[in-house]
Amino acid sequence: xxxxxxxxxxxxxxYKVPGNxxxxxxxxxxxxxxxxxxxxxxxxxxxxxxxYRFKDDYKLKADLACQTKVEDGMFLAQLPFVPAxxxxxxxxxxxxxxxxxxxxxxxxFKCVSCNACTKACPQDIKVxxxxxxxxxxxxxxxxxxxxxxxxxGLCAMRCPAEIAQYNVAILARRLYGKYLVPRAEHTKKRxxxxxxxxxxxxxxxxxxxxxxxxxxxYTSRDxxxx
Amino acid sequence: MALVGGYxxxxxxxxxxxxxxxxxxxxxxxxxxxxxxxxxxxxKYHPDYKEGNTxxxxxxxxxxxxxxxxLADLLEAYPRINPDLIDLSKVDMETDVLIIGGGGAGxxxxxxxxxxxxxxxxxxxxxxxxxxxIMAQGGIQAADKDNDNPxxxxxxxxxxxxxxxxxxxxxxxxxxxPGIIAWLEELGVMFDKEEDGTMITIHGGGTSRKRMHSAxxxxxxxxxxxxxxxxxxxxxxxxxxxxxxxxELMLDEEGRAAGAILFNLETEExxxxxxxxxxxxxxGFGRLHIQNFPTTNHYGATADGLVMGYRAGLKxxxxxxxxxxxxxxAYPEQIIGQLVTEKVRxxxxxxxxxxxxxxxxxxxxxxxxxxxxxxxxxxxxxxETPTGMxxxxxxxxxxxLKHGKGFLEKNFPAMYRQNMRFDINMAExxxxxxxxxxxxxxxxxxxxxxxxxxxxxFIAGEVSGGxxxxxRLMGNxxxxxxxxxxxxxxxxxxxIQGVSLGKPTLNHVKSYIKELEKLNIPRDRVAPMILxxxxxxxxxxxxxxxxxxxxxx
Numbered sequence: 001x002x003x004x005x006x007x008x009x010x011x012x013x014x015y016k017v018p019g020n021x022x023x024x025x026x027x028x029x030x031x032x033x034x035x036x037x038x039x040x041x042x043x044x045x046x047x048x049x050x051x052y053r054f055k056d057d058y059k060l061k062a063d064l065a066c067q068t069k070v071e072d073g074m075f076l077a078q079l080p081f082v083p084a085x086x087x088x089x090x091x092x093x094x095x096x097x098x099x100x101x102x103x104x105x106x107x108x109f110k111c112v113s114c115n116a117c118t119k120a121c122p123q124d125i126k127v128x129x130x131x132x133x134x135x136x137x138x139x140x141x142x143x144x145x146x147x148x149x150x151x152x153g154l155c156a157m158r159c160p161a162e163i164a165q166y167n168v169a170i171l172a173r174r175l176y177g178k179y180l181v182p183r184a185e186h187t188k189k190r191x192x193x194x195x196x197x198x199x200x201x202x203x204x205x206x207x208x209x210x211x212x213x214x215x216x217x218y219t220s221r222d223x224x225x226x
Numbered sequence: 227m228a229l230v231g232g233y234x235x236x237x238x239x240x241x242x243x244x245x246x247x248x249x250x251x252x253x254x255x256x257x258x259x260x261x262x263x264x265x266x267x268x269x270k271y272h273p274d275y276k277e278g279n280t281x282x283x284x285x286x287x288x289x290x291x292x293x294x295x296x297l298a299d300l301l302e303a304y305p306r307i308n309p310d311l312i313d314l315s316k317v318d319m320e321t322d323v324l325i326i327g328g329g330g331a332g333x334x335x336x337x338x339x340x341x342x343x344x345x346x347x348x349x350x351x352x353x354x355x356x357x358x359x360i361m362a363q364g365g366i367q368a369a370d371k372d373n374d375n376p377x378x379x380x381x382x383x384x385x386x387x388x389x390x391x392x393x394x395x396x397x398x399x400x401x402x403x404p405g406i407i408a409w410l411e412e413l414g415v416m417f418d419k420e421e422d423g424t425m426i427t428i429h430g431g432g433t434s435r436k437r438m439h440s441a442x443x444x445x446x447x448x449x450x451x452x453x454x455x456x457x458x459x460x461x462x463x464x465x466x467x468x469x470x471x472x473x474e475l476m477l478d479e480e481g482r483a484a485g486a487i488l489f490n491l492e493t494e495e496x497x498x499x500x501x502x503x504x505x506x507x508x509x510g511f512g513r514l515h516i517q518n519f520p521t522t523n524h525y526g527a528t529a530d531g532l533v534m535g536y537r538a539g540l541k542x543x544x545x546x547x548x549x550x551x552x553x554x555x556a557y558p559e560q561i562i563g564q565l566v567t568e569k570v571r572x573x574x575x576x577x578x579x580x581x582x583x584x585x586x587x588x589x590x591x592x593x594x595x596x597x598x599x600x601x602x603x604x605x606x607x608x609x610e611t612p613t614g615m616x617x618x619x620x621x622x623x624x625x626x627l628k629h630g631k632g633f634l635e636k637n638f639p640a641m642y643r644q645n646m647r648f649d650i651n652m653a654e655x656x657x658x659x660x661x662x663x664x665x666x667x668x669x670x671x672x673x674x675x676x677x678x679x680x681x682x683x684f685i686a687g688e689v690s691g692g693x694x695x696x697x698r699l700m701g702n703x704x705x706x707x708x709x710x711x712x713x714x715x716x717x718x719x720x721x722i723q724g725v726s727l728g729k730p731t732l733n734h735v736k737s738y739i740k741e742l743e744k745l746n747i748p749r750d751r752v753a754p755m756i757l758x759x760x761x762x763x764x765x766x767x768x769x770x771x772x773x774x775x776x777x778x779x
């Protein structure tokens with residue numbers, strides 16, 4: 001079943017490709033050398049956002065070219081770039097409050113709750129819900145809901161309220177991570193020790209001993225239990 | 227072929243055996259291997275030890291040393307540009323500090339150089355963030371807990387690296403590590419934490435303390451997205467030029483770094499970029515597909531920085547070793563070679579063979595673990611997929627037996643989602659894995675402040691060699707790019723004080739070409755590669771163009 005050839009339409013042009021390929025590898029099979037439209041090729045970078053629909057269907061779908069198998073009758077095009085707005089700020093001068101968003105991203109408050117962003121998200125993130133969480137100044141929820149965002153921009157391309165959700169989301173996560181989550185005390189403590197020159201001698205000692213002595217220390221070191 | 231839960235009936239027969247032994251395995255600990263037995267295993271099964279894996283190179287500063295074949299082909303290759311055709315007096319762009327590469331190392335270098343007052347231009351082949359950093363899943367190491375310290379971290383690293391690491395670089399790595407974690411917190415990175423802010427840390431392969439800090443299984447993504455945001459927010463001092471890889475360094479008449487030749491991927495122009503200092507942060511070579519292995523690496527990981535730095539006169543270290551990540555996806559076909567993070571084993575998953583038997587301690591250093599998986603498949607204990615690929619099971623449901631239901635979906639959203647796209651629920655069924663090309667252990671020689679043998683040329687991240695010796699441990703690469711990225715940014719800014727822009731030349735490229743000519747290297751061997759070629763032979767035979775080979779000679 002998988003080995004059968006399928007017909008796909010890259011930017012409207014028909015190509016026959018093996019049905020077991022992803023959209024990305026199918027484009028390469030067809031002869032495209034990709035410059036824009038591929039990054040990590042593993043679903044983490046958001047470079048290969050693709051819009052498609054099936055022949056005889058009016059509905060537009062969206063997904064990542066590197067994580068989606070081709071199917072017969074796909075009409076597809078990749079987004080080479082998303083020209084969405086990104087606010088410029090100094091994170092150190094901001095506060096984790098809704099006022100920051102009102103100032104930097106006023107359009108965020110014009111969300112019409114149509115849910116088109118959520119439907120477009122290849123990561124199945126509840127995009128509309130995190131936009132609404134920001135409106136309610138619930139940054140913890142916005143940060144949690146948007147955590148898996150890979151910033152492909154598909155949400156922004158579908159939004160009738162012109163919101164660049166993914167840019168709003170990273171601001172929410174940074175404010176939450178920086179101001180609302182307690183810092184690790186043990187990390188601070190270790191840095192203070194290092195500033196005082198602690199551990200310098202212990203490390204220098206290991207740098208000075210022979211390979212044989214190092215091997216002995218390495219094999220006899222104890223391991224913290226799981 | 228009918229699939230149930232993503233697998234064929236034949237694969238299910240083996241899965242049932244895995245299920246039968248699960249409870250028993252959950253209660254027992256498989257013992258770790260000794261140093262001697264480990265060496266034996268590597269010798270027999272690790273791809274690095276395969277006859278014909280490397281060859282001696284006959285050109286450049288490391289002439290006579292052995293490097294992997296695929297890299298040797300790029301080092302013994304002509305430049306993309308004919309240096310006589312480039313008019314260096316026509317300068318297209320100028321900057322204080324030129325950073326080549328837009329991953330974690332490049333972004334950190336940019337931030338520190340900018341913080342210290344330099345004007346920075348960051349050029350990158352694809353987009354800023356399209357790098358291995360953004361795909362790193364499992365975690366970042368730092369010895370910041372009470373039962374741990376930098377000396378213990380040092381010992382773990384040096385043992386993992388087979389005691390060949392550069393001690394000064396390892397010291398820099400372990401001593402800077404806690405500061406890196408605090409810097410990331412300050413920038414707003416959302417680490418996995420207890421309610422009081424205590425980091426949730428786990429083991430990685432070869433660690434003796436739980437010092438793996440993570441952000442679910444998007445650790446590198448979370449870090450890279452944050453750094454990229456911060457870089458973009460410093461647009462007054464940091465200029466970003468995307469889709470413009472550097473293809474050659476320029477040196478001035480005194481042999482100092484003086485900029486680079488860039489290639490605009492879209493207009494196909496070669497541009498002259500002058501600078502007072504250059505930082506190479508171009509990452510590794512996964513897309514060379516050493517020994518035809520699939521890779522976890524991003525599209526642009528083609529060793530461009532190694533080629534440029536080598537031609538300019540820098541030595542290479544440990545280029546005969548390659549890191550194969552023990553667990554790449556072996557099924558389904560669409561994701562073969564993609565990463566299954568070591569964090570899955572860090573939380574209790576176990577490699578198991580076709581008969582449901584465990585055959586290796588799950589958290590050996592990566593080279594040993596990978597060799598054990600290869601041994602198992604080569605001994606006939608692997609599982610074959612419908613396309614003929616072979617792998618072993620990574621028993622993931624056992625993780626939920628240990629930590630409770632829902633643990634995998636919550637802590638591994640990327641892995642879980644990726645498998646669910648193909649109807650595989652990793653909380654209920656094991657996943658099939660086989661080693662995949664993951665990391666360039668070696669690279670260009672650097673000092674601990676990222677200086678090199680060439681004044682004004684600094685290097686950071688995977689493109690450098692020495693810190694990991696012959697084998698890197700999990701979680702030390704994210705650490706590496708940040709530690710040395712920051713150091714490079716700082717050192718480069720110190721260096722440019724009082725340095726004026728020199729007169730750029732490509733003399734080193736011209737003499738390299740003369741060496742190549744003497745060796746009768748075939749003229750169509752061209753580097754840097756810039757992007758891997760996945761075009762089919764049938765298509766290529768009809769593409770009678772020169773586009774991807776460089777300037778016409």
